[in-house]
Amino acid sequence: MDLSLIIMQLLSGIALGAVLVITALGLTIVFGMLGVVNFAHGALFMIGAYAGLYVASLTGSFWWGLLLAPILIGVFGMLIEFVLIRRLYGRSIDDPLLLTFGLSYILVEGVRIVFGSDGIPFPTPPQLVGVLDLGIGFFPRYRLFVIALVAVVLLVLWLTLEKTRIGLIVRAGARDPVIMQVLGVDIGRVWLAIFGLGVGLAALGGVLAGPMRSVNPEMGSLVLAEAFVVTVIGGLGSIVGAVVAGLMVGVSISLVALFAPEMATIVMFALMAVVLLIRPQGLFGVRGRTA
Amino acid sequence: MPKSRSTPKLTRRTALAGLSASAAMLAMPRLGRAADETIRIGFPTPLTGPFAAEARDQVKCAELAVKLVNDKGGIGGRKVELLVRDDKLNAGEAATRTLELIEKDKVHAVVGALSSAVQLAVNEVTRARGVIYVSISQSDTINEAKDFSKYTFHEALNPHMTTSAVARQTLKKGMKVAHLVADYAYGHEMLRGFKRAQAAIGADNVGEILHPFGAADYSTFMPRLMSMRPDVLCISNFGRDQANAIKQAVDFGVKQQMKIVVPVILHNQRLAVGPDVFEGVVGGANYYWGLETQNKTAADFNAAFKAANGGAIPTDYGAYGYSGVGSLLAAMQTAGGTETDKVVDALEKLQYDLTKGPQHFRKCDHQSVQSVLVLESKKKSAMATDNDLFAIVANDSGSDEMLRSCSELGHAT
Numbered sequence: 001m002d003l004s005l006i007i008m009q010l011l012s013g014i015a016l017g018a019v020l021v022i023t024a025l026g027l028t029i030v031f032g033m034l035g036v037v038n039f040a041h042g043a044l045f046m047i048g049a050y051a052g053l054y055v056a057s058l059t060g061s062f063w064w065g066l067l068l069a070p071i072l073i074g075v076f077g078m079l080i081e082f083v084l085i086r087r088l089y090g091r092s093i094d095d096p097l098l099l100t101f102g103l104s105y106i107l108v109e110g111v112r113i114v115f116g117s118d119g120i121p122f123p124t125p126p127q128l129v130g131v132l133d134l135g136i137g138f139f140p141r142y143r144l145f146v147i148a149l150v151a152v153v154l155l156v157l158w159l160t161l162e163k164t165r166i167g168l169i170v171r172a173g174a175r176d177p178v179i180m181q182v183l184g185v186d187i188g189r190v191w192l193a194i195f196g197l198g199v200g201l202a203a204l205g206g207v208l209a210g211p212m213r214s215v216n217p218e219m220g221s222l223v224l225a226e227a228f229v230v231t232v233i234g235g236l237g238s239i240v241g242a243v244v245a246g247l248m249v250g251v252s253i254s255l256v257a258l259f260a261p262e263m264a265t266i267v268m269f270a271l272m273a274v275v276l277l278i279r280p281q282g283l284f285g286v287r288g289r290t291a
Numbered sequence: 292m293p294k295s296r297s298t299p300k301l302t303r304r305t306a307l308a309g310l311s312a313s314a315a316m317l318a319m320p321r322l323g324r325a326a327d328e329t330i331r332i333g334f335p336t337p338l339t340g341p342f343a344a345e346a347r348d349q350v351k352c353a354e355l356a357v358k359l360v361n362d363k364g365g366i367g368g369r370k371v372e373l374l375v376r377d378d379k380l381n382a383g384e385a386a387t388r389t390l391e392l393i394e395k396d397k398v399h400a401v402v403g404a405l406s407s408a409v410q411l412a413v414n415e416v417t418r419a420r421g422v423i424y425v426s427i428s429q430s431d432t433i434n435e436a437k438d439f440s441k442y443t444f445h446e447a448l449n450p451h452m453t454t455s456a457v458a459r460q461t462l463k464k465g466m467k468v469a470h471l472v473a474d475y476a477y478g479h480e481m482l483r484g485f486k487r488a489q490a491a492i493g494a495d496n497v498g499e500i501l502h503p504f505g506a507a508d509y510s511t512f513m514p515r516l517m518s519m520r521p522d523v524l525c526i527s528n529f530g531r532d533q534a535n536a537i538k539q540a541v542d543f544g545v546k547q548q549m550k551i552v553v554p555v556i557l558h559n560q561r562l563a564v565g566p567d568v569f570e571g572v573v574g575g576a577n578y579y580w581g582l583e584t585q586n587k588t589a590a591d592f593n594a595a596f597k598a599a600n601g602g603a604i605p606t607d608y609g610a611y612g613y614s615g616v617g618s619l620l621a622a623m624q625t626a627g628g629t630e631t632d633k634v635v636d637a638l639e640k641l642q643y644d645l646t647k648g649p650q651h652f653r654k655c656d657h658q659s660v661q662s663v664l665v666l667e668s669k670k671k672s673a674m675a676t677d678n679d680l681f682a683i684v685a686n687d688s689g690s691d692e693m694l695r696s697c698s699e700l701g702h703a704t
Contacts, residue, residue, distance in 0.1 A: 119563030
């Protein structure tokens with residue numbers, strides 16, 4: 001087996017992993033900070049792709065779609081938190097889970113009604129059409145862009161959480177919301193922002209995936225399963241875990257595709273099973289955490 | 292119907308039922324009389340799930356076939372009714388719905404199903420109960436002797452027909468061919484068909500990659516496919532898998548190096564990813580509306596569909612719904628009713644031309660012998676209208692030679 005092929009395969013894996021990271025990140029942040037298992041995450045990913053497509057077709061530019069869709073859907077996410085999920089804090093973890101599960105059906109059905117159940121074309125932005133010659137092979141420009149953009153988003157997210165006052169409040173809120181309230185922080189606003197951020201990241205994932213896949217109302221269901229696998233491998237609630245696990249899953253799928261292509265989907269679940277056997281809390285998870 | 296009955300008591304419910312029945316009789320005197328003898332056709336199809344777009348077209352066209360017969364006074368004065376059921380692309384669901392259609396709704400025949408597994412399930416139920424089933428799924432496992440019965444008919448094309456027609460147009464002696472194949476019955480059947488055709492032509496197989504059914508990402512298969520350096524890449528999968536696989540292959544620059552070929556090129560998937568992605572892709576089809584310029588039947592079918600659907604055009608899978616129901620109704624017309632053995636006999640002798648030229652069912656396996664189209668997706672600048680998707684590369688008229696022989700399928704000859 002030729003080395004350049006393996007390198008190309010690794011690169012495909014990283015590009016695949018980048019989308020997994022961005023979607024799993026939203027899921028894990030919301031769980032880690034709010035204790036909400038968001039089953040509507042996949043549907044919001046799908047809504048993000050439609051919103052991106054809609055904004056792009058209104059403005060004639062993919063870039064507006066990429067910028068505005070995550071913000072719009074993030075605000076929509078805040079609305080969901082404020083109207084629906086907020087009422088369920090402090091209750092069993094199943095309650096928000098069931099709520100978001102139901103919500104996902106409503107969202108998918110809503111999109112079917114508005115946009116129809118057929119797939120819709122989502123053109124690659126003209127600047128990123130085509131392949132780049134890397135010397136060892138050709139790689140789609142758009143996928144390289146996705147890797148770069150995800151890296152930037154991760155960096156910004158990390159800096160915000162670790163280096164700013166807002167990040168400090170968020171981290172502290174996740175650890176002990178009661179003390180935060182005693183200290184005079186309106187924890188409700190923090191939760192609102194966190195949920196919005198998680199949903200915005202799902203929407204960003206959707207817009208990024210749009211030009212790579214066909215956009216249709218069911219596109220989120222598979223993504224939800226993948227995002228859950230990644231979060232479980234990385235450890236529920238762990239941001240570093242989501243990043244490491246997302247890339248790990250992407251690269252594993254890619255390398256397995258090289259040797260046993262029909263196993264490409266199963267490898268992700270096999271990886272999850274192995275991790276759960278050896279480290280039930282996930283690679284970077286905290287043992288015994290129940291939110 | 293029970294023959295003897297005690298004197299009926301007039302309850303509010305029966306009175307209401309009677310009232311509405313007589314109202315209906317006043318409104319449609321001719322049809323009302325025959326209400327009990329309505330001919331009912333069951334139609335299971337995956338209205339939800341990834342093949343929903345194709346399924347909806349099937350229903351519209353099947354309804355059209357029924358409407359045209361009813362407009363002409365039905366069959367022997369009996370009205371025809373289509374009972375559509377959602378099989379959810381699930382074999383268990385399909386079996387349950389089919390059983391209900393037979394036991395509860397007392398259908399006279401079943402037409403439908405899209406996926407290979409669902410088709411097998413429906414066939415299992417209809418065969419056991421001696422009910423005629425006309426399949427419109429492009430997999431032909433039910434034509435093989437082990438699943439076949441005299442009640443089983445296959446209206447759709449089969450993998451062998453489409454792959455050999457496509458291969459004839461795209462492969463040449465000495466060409467290198469690689470395959471990307473969905474890892475389930477449909478993909479395996481198409482791969483088998485292509486390999487047989489390429490062996491006959493003398494093209495070389497340079498590799499096969501099986502991908503999981505319903506995968507969203509195909510990027511991980513692309514570097515290896517490119518490294519095989521084929522002249523032609525055959526992508527054998529269905530529905531959204533086709534759209535995603537072609538889209539991502541194009542992203543990786545596959546089209547600069549090789550030609551993309553598919554066994555069945557799907558109207559709705561071409562719409563779902565746009566002209567630039569599909570440009571130059573060649574594939575087989577049972578029907579394409581553009582046939583109307585060279586075929587009178589197609590022109591009539593298009594016109595009837597347009598009239599019934601606000602100017603829309605019928606698609607490939609839609610045409611299956613039309614010809615599947617249409618051929619059955621034509622046979623019932625000949626048989627003068629719904630008596631199963633007579634209808635089977637009439638179907639076996641039927642020569643029909645509903646959408647694209649003459650068709651008939653081969654005696655041994657009840658496969659519909661029909662023409663196969665080979666289409667090439669047009670580039671955007673060459674499209675005259677939004678519906679002008681494909682150029683017709685070939686229109687092979689139907690013959691027994693296109694099919695695997697009866698003995699190969701295990702039938703006594």
